[in-house]
Amino acid sequence: MDLTALADSRRLLIEANLQPVQGKRFQPTGFPDLGPATYQAGDTACLLLESAQSMANRLENTIWDEGQDTLIETAKGLSYVVVNDEDGNYLTSSITESHRINSPYILEGKDKTFLNTLREAFSVMEKGPIDRRAFAETLLKYDINSLLHGVFLAKKELAGGRLRMPRVISAFIEAEQVQVAASGGVKNDHVDPQGDTAKGFGNVPFHREEFTAETITAYFSVDLQQIAAYGLGDDVEHLLTVLSLFKIRSLLDGDLRLRTACDLAVADEHVTAKRPLGFNLPSLDELTSELKSAIQHCSDKMTVTTVNYQA
Numbered sequence: 001m002d003l004t005a006l007a008d009s010r011r012l013l014i015e016a017n018l019q020p021v022q023g024k025r026f027q028p029t030g031f032p033d034l035g036p037a038t039y040q041a042g043d044t045a046c047l048l049l050e051s052a053q054s055m056a057n058r059l060e061n062t063i064w065d066e067g068q069d070t071l072i073e074t075a076k077g078l079s080y081v082v083v084n085d086e087d088g089n090y091l092t093s094s095i096t097e098s099h100r101i102n103s104p105y106i107l108e109g110k111d112k113t114f115l116n117t118l119r120e121a122f123s124v125m126e127k128g129p130i131d132r133r134a135f136a137e138t139l140l141k142y143d144i145n146s147l148l149h150g151v152f153l154a155k156k157e158l159a160g161g162r163l164r165m166p167r168v169i170s171a172f173i174e175a176e177q178v179q180v181a182a183s184g185g186v187k188n189d190h191v192d193p194q195g196d197t198a199k200g201f202g203n204v205p206f207h208r209e210e211f212t213a214e215t216i217t218a219y220f221s222v223d224l225q226q227i228a229a230y231g232l233g234d235d236v237e238h239l240l241t242v243l244s245l246f247k248i249r250s251l252l253d254g255d256l257r258l259r260t261a262c263d264l265a266v267a268d269e270h271v272t273a274k275r276p277l278g279f280n281l282p283s284l285d286e287l288t289s290e291l292k293s294a295i296q297h298c299s300d301k302m303t304v305t306t307v308n309y310q311a
Helices: 052-061 113-121 132-142 145-149 224-229 234-253 284-297
Strands: 012-020 035-041 044-050 080-084 090-093 151-153 163-165 169-176 179-187 204-212 215-222 257-259 262-266 273-275 304-308
Touching: 012 234, 035 204, 044 052, 052 145, 052 169, 052 234, 113 132, 113 304, 132 145, 132 163, 145 234, 169 234, 215 234, 224 234, 234 284
Parallel strands: 080 304
Antiparallel strands: 012 215, 012 262, 012 273, 035 044, 044 169, 080 090, 151 163, 169 215, 179 204, 257 262
């Protein structure tokens, strides 16, 4: 795959126009004590449809098979940590955990084998500045997704709790020129309409607040400069770039049903970058083939680690 168009770019910025797969309405994300995240940008009424945190989770899930609790076939060979319970059954993994390799199920169990492995790898950074290349090399070996989605190893046993890697890939979805589409309904109790609603009986009317929008846009940013700054060589740099593109394309082509009543699809046939201008996001088939090849070229630098968690 020819990615020379990205060679002189510090950042890859992609915008994808979205639309509801049916109708005009969509259900926004809701925040505790806030509700829908509406805001005004000049004269434009806007809505944060999906946050950066939620999009990070969705991007991570693009390479995970939830039915089999393992990597999808295309991603086999990538490094990650799998966690089993005391009976040897799958419990969780660094890909599905919120803090990736910093998960308490990986670092806080009775079995300290993996923690000690990391401690030894980072022992040279107990004092003085952090060697970012050595840090990145260790993350590549044990959990490559931490190089893309960031990690903060806050445990004092690991270089004094100073090991932090910011995100390379980030995303969010915004809607503009939004208006509330108010509706409602009734939960009917055909046995006892006057029953005690506090206990789930009786007829219960409810209101529903959805939105319409002139435009819905998914924004993606890939920090190509940070990938290069890891200093891990051309093969790894290519792998991280292709993996980022695969995640973006896989999400856009796959499951954009963000909530029960928020089912979206890409409106345009081609997804083109805003920076570098004119770069076309490759197809999923192209990226699938390229990712498999890129993983093979870096296979000796990555491993799958199993941790047995005991509380």
